[in-house]
Amino acid sequence: MASNAGYFRQLASLYRQILRAHREKLPGPLRALGDSYASEEFRRHLKAKTTPAQWREFGHQWSGYVSMLNGTADQEQRSGDIPEDVQAALTAEQREQLFKLQQAAAELAQGGGTEGDSKLDSRPLG
Missing domain, CATH: 1.20.5 (Single alpha-helices involved in coiled-coils or other helix-helix interfaces)
Incomplete structure (x- = not known):
């Protein structure tokens, strides 16, 4: 259970990074849309019976999104x-x-x- 708690702390940190990136990089209407979308996705995954492998992939994809917003992703990821x-x-x-x-x-x-x-x-x- 301790490893699960640590992983959920990492996901909470990732969620804060997403909101911070939205605040810094997106204009108002897109920020509201992005915040709402991220919130809903995290909520849906918390309510679902998500496996550890699915959580890892979920975190990996959202980390890539944060990298894309911050301009640190590779060119293919930034294409959209x-x-x-x-x-x-x-x-x-x-x-x-x-x-x-x-x-x-x-x-x-x-x-x-x-x-x-x-x-x-x-x-x-x-």
Whole structure:
């Protein structure tokens, strides 16, 4: 149990790093969206029956996200593109969530303006 407590402390530290990176790197509307998304993801994983291997992968992916925000990730990670093998592995619920996130980002990029002006591709994955 002691190792689990240590790992959860690491995840709590990672969560604080995410919020700090959002505060330092993202404009207001994107910060609110990012904070909300991170909070919901951490909450969902805490409520689920997540295995230690899943927790490690979860922490690894969020650490990569923090690195990307801080500009310390490699070029491929900063591209913003989701590899095709990852897209193929998404569940229908995950695809829907990603599509909603794309729509919200496109709306923010437009400044809440009219549809069609966005430089983001708003087509759903798959």
